[in-house]
Structures are given as structure tokens and as C-alpha cells.
Amino acid sequence: MEALKFDVIVLGGGPGGTAAAKTLALGGKSVAVVSDELGGECVNYGCIPTKIFLRTAELVEKFAAAAEFGVEVGEAKINWEKVKERKNKITEKLRKNLTWSLEKAGVKIFAGRGEFVDANTISVTAAAGVVHTLSAKNIIVATGSKAIFLPSIPKTENVLGTHEILDLAEIPKTLLIIGGGVTGVEFASMFAAFGTKVTIAEYGSRLLMRADSEISVELERIFARKGIEILKNNSFKPEDIGNYEKVLSATGRQAVVAGFGLEKIGVKVGRYIETNDLMATNLPHIFAIGDCAGKSMLAYTAEREGTNVALQIMGKKTIALDYEKIPSAVFSLPEIAFCGLTEEEAKKRGVEYVTVKSVYSGNSKSLILNSRDGFVKILANKSSGEILGIHIIGEKASEIIAEASLAISKNMTISDLKQNLHCHPVISEVIKEALDQM
Numbered sequence: 038m039e040a041l042k043f044d045v046i047v048l049g050g051g052p053g054g055t056a057a058a059k060t061l062a063l064g065g066k067s068v069a070v071v072s073d074e075l076g077g078e079c080v081n082y083g084c085i086p087t088k089i090f091l092r093t094a095e096l097v098e099k100f101a102a103a104a105e106f107g108v109e110v111g112e113a114k115i116n117w118e119k120v121k122e123r124k125n126k127i128t129e130k131l132r133k134n135l136t137w138s139l140e141k142a143g144v145k146i147f148a149g150r151g152e153f154v155d156a157n158t159i160s161v162t163a164a165a166g167v168v169h170t171l172s173a174k175n176i177i178v179a180t181g182s183k184a185i186f187l188p189s190i191p192k193t194e195n196v197l198g199t200h201e202i203l204d205l206a207e208i209p210k211t212l213l214i215i216g217g218g219v220t221g222v223e224f225a226s227m228f229a230a231f232g233t234k235v236t237i238a239e240y241g242s243r244l245l246m247r248a249d250s251e252i253s254v255e256l257e258r259i260f261a262r263k264g265i266e267i268l269k270n271n272s273f274k275p276e277d278i279g280n281y282e283k284v285l286s287a288t289g290r291q292a293v294v295a296g297f298g299l300e301k302i303g304v305k306v307g308r309y310i311e312t313n314d315l316m317a318t319n320l321p322h323i324f325a326i327g328d329c330a331g332k333s334m335l336a337y338t339a340e341r342e343g344t345n346v347a348l349q350i351m352g353k354k355t356i357a358l359d360y361e362k363i364p365s366a367v368f369s370l371p372e373i374a375f376c377g378l379t380e381e382e383a384k385k386r387g388v389e390y391v392t393v394k395s396v397y398s399g400n401s402k403s404l405i406l407n408s409r410d411g412f413v414k415i416l417a418n419k420s421s422g423e424i425l426g427i428h429i430i431g432e433k434a435s436e437i438i439a440e441a442s443l444a445i446s447k448n449m450t451i452s453d454l455k456q457n458l459h460c461h462p463v464i465s466e467v468i469k470e471a472l473d474q475m
Contacts (some may be wrong), residue, residue: 049179051077053339071151094230147299153298161222182328216287238273374438377426408432
């Protein structure tokens with residue numbers, strides 16, 4: 038069978054792969070996307086489905102506090118099937134929207150499993166065994182990542198990954214979450230609001246080891262108030278999993294590079310190669326982006342990497358991407374977001390810095406919303422005033438961090454950011470209220 042020829046083939050239909058494909062197609066390139074599940078982990082199992090469930094959890098918490106607003110309501114009851122049905126409807130709509138936008142841009146979508154035949158050819162096995170052969174001058178590998186299971190606690194009927202727990206037949210009465218990182222605390226927030234007795238087993242000394250330690254302390258305080266038990270410092274024993282109805286493995290993710298024929302043509306990606314170009318492989322016409330590149334497993338960094346590879350292929354100027362200045366968000370209840378250096382990192386680097394905090398309980402809009410938990414913490418260089426890091430825990434932290442991210446990415450000082458005006462009353466004034474103390 039003669040191969041269908043394209044300028045670029047994108048292997049993987051997640052945020053990075055589709056961003057690359059769309060940019061290339063709009064730039065006049067002929068592009069094929071090969072994906073067995075368009076939207077990737079983000080749309081189908083990660084970013085989107087979990088936030089749909091967390092919105093339901095948030096509403097449960099809001100209804101529980103409705104009397105404080107003068108609204109008398111009965112106890113909130115969860116229709117679990119409706120929750121899952123809503124999740125499925127939204128993800129299906131997003132997949133359709135994604136398909137439409139790619140096709141409108143001129144991208145050809147091949148649904149199926151792709152595998153390298155040689156360095157310029159991909160074989161696609163589609164439904165009912167139909168096989169397509171595609172060839173291109175450039176190929177972008179965007180094959181994503183998968184959940185890690187500890188060898189001592191393998192996947193079973195009751196030990197689940199993030200895919201399976203989204204489609205449980207019913208809400209478990211007890212849940213053990215192994216891992217206190219982003220995934221662990223988001224699912225803890227979710228199921229605790231649903232009425233599950235949640236225990237987090239964290240092998241480190243605190244939750245969210247990548248966050249500023251003061252954020253972790255505040256989150257643990259709030260979680261304790263909600264009845265979430267936290268086991269730290271290797272205090273959990275694998276033989277104890279039988280004490281819980283369900284167990285969620287949230288111990289991290291690993292790049293997926295096997296099974297696509299990369300080894301057949303000798304392609305090495307990400308941290309396995311010596312290069313300053315984080316999106317390069319050892320073959321100049323093959324690129325790796327997103328989770329499989331192993332640098333930053335975030336949907337929005339994958340999108341930027343995909344866009345940059347597309348621009349590079351077209352010979353255009355790429356967009357700066359400083360991995361130390363990428364914002365992070367945790368959609369727990371309450372939300373957490375941060376950008377730049379933590380206080381611990383600043384100390385390790387020997388940077389002379391100053392810190393200041395403002396609390397949500399002193400913010401007008403937070404009091405109006407009855408969202409008193411949380412604070413903003415700002416780190417700045419002691420001599421220059423350059424903002425080094427901003428850390429937030431509280432209502433809408435994931436939205437507020439955009440201001441912080443812009444300030445840090447542009448190397449703004451305290452005086453620079455003070456010039457920014459906020460509306461009133463808004464929660465983002467917590468940043469202004471912190472700056473006013475400096």
C-alpha cells in the first residue's frame with residue numbers, strides 16, 4: 038500500500054499534539070494526527086473530568102454552608118449516576134469541539150494506534166483492523182504518560198488508578214489515597230465532600246512537597262478540620278489496604294514511549310538524550326513534546342511545546358518557555374496555586390529575600406463569599422525588589438495566579454506590580470493587600 042504523504046505527522050492527540058497540528062495546519066502545512074483517543078489524558082481522564090467532579094464537590098460544601106447566607110436548604114444528596122453522566126457529556130462535547138477545530142484548520146485525523154515503520158513512516162491500525170500507512174518529512178511524538186503503581190501495591194479490583202476511580206459504580210465509604218501530591222489532594226477533597234472517609238498516605242514529610250511549606254501546613258490544617266486523615270513519613274503499611282473499601286494510587290506518572298516502535302528506529306526522547314533542546318530527539322526530524330518528553334507533565338506546557346515545535350518546523354520564532362516560571366494549580370478545596378521560587382528553594386540558592394503575607398480573612402470579597410481560609414505569600418529579592426515567587430491557597434487561587442505568573446515571567450519588581458489596578462471588591466486584591474505591606 039502506497040503511503041499517504043504529509044508535511045508533518047503528529048503521533049498523539051492530547052493538548053501538545055493537537056496544538057502543534059493546528060498551528061502547522063494554519064501555517065499552510067499538510068498535517069496528520071494519529072490518536073486512539075483524541076483529547077488525550079487531559080480531556081478524557083485528567084484535567085477536565087476531575088474538575089467536573091470537583092465542581093460537584095464544591096457545590097456540596099457550599100450548600101452545607103448556605104444557612105450562613107440566610108438560605109435554608111435541606112441536606113445535599115448526590116446522584117452519583119448524574120455526576121458521571123455530566124462528566125461524560127462534557128468530555129464528549131470537548132472531543133467533538135476539538136475534532137471540529139482541527140478539521141476546520143485542515144488537519145487530517147486518523148483514529149487508531151500509530152507505530153513507526155521507519156524514521157519517516159507511521160503505520161496506523163484503526164477500527165476493524167483497517168491499516169493506513171502515512172509518511173512525512175517531520176514527525177512529532179506526543180504519546181503522553183500513564184499512572185505509576187507501586188510494586189508493593191499493584192493494580193487490582195480495589196486498588197485503582199485515576200481512570201477507574203472516575204467510573205466507580207458507587208461512592209466508596211472509605212478510601213485510601215496513596216500519595217499526597219496534586220492528584221492525591223484533589224481526589225481527597227472530592228471524595229471527602231461526597232461523604233467518604235478519606236485517608237492520605239504520603240511517603241514524605243508533608244503534602245504537596247513541591248509547594249511552599251506554609252501552603253502545606255495550611256492545607257493539612259484545613260483537611261484535618263474536614264476529617265481527612267493524613268499519614269506521613271512512610272507510616273502506611275501495604276498490608277493495611279484491606280482496611281479500606283477502595284484504594285487510589287496517586288504516586289505519580291511516567292512517560293509513555295514504549296509500544297510505538299521508537300526503539301525500532303533508535304529514537305531516544307526527553308531525559309534520555311544529551312541536548313539543550315528539550316523537545317528534540319536524537320533524530321533531527323523527529324520531536325518529542327508533552328508528558329512523554331518528561332520535562333513538565335502539564336497540559337498547558339505541552340500546548341506551548343507543541344506550538345513551539347510547530348513554529349520551529351516552519352522556521353518561525355518560538356515563544357519563550359522558562360520552566361522555572363511556569364504556574365502550577367491544585368484544584369483542591371480550597372484551591373492552591375504558585376509560581377516561581379518557594380522559600381525553601383530561595384534558601385537553598387542563597388538568595389537574600391523578604392516575604393510578606395495577606396490573609397483571605399482580611400479580604401472583603403472573601404468575607405462576602407464566606408471563603409475565609411487561605412493566604413497569599415510573596416517572596417521578593419531583598420535588594421532589587423524583583424518578585425521571586427507568589428504562593429496562594431484559597432478561593433479562586435487558580436484564577437488569581439495568572440497575575441503572579443505574568444509578573445514573575447516578566448521579572449517585575451514589587452514597585453512594578455504595585456502599579457496594577459484591581460477592581461473592588463475582588464479576591465485578587467489579596468495580592469494588592471500583600472504588596473501594600475512592602
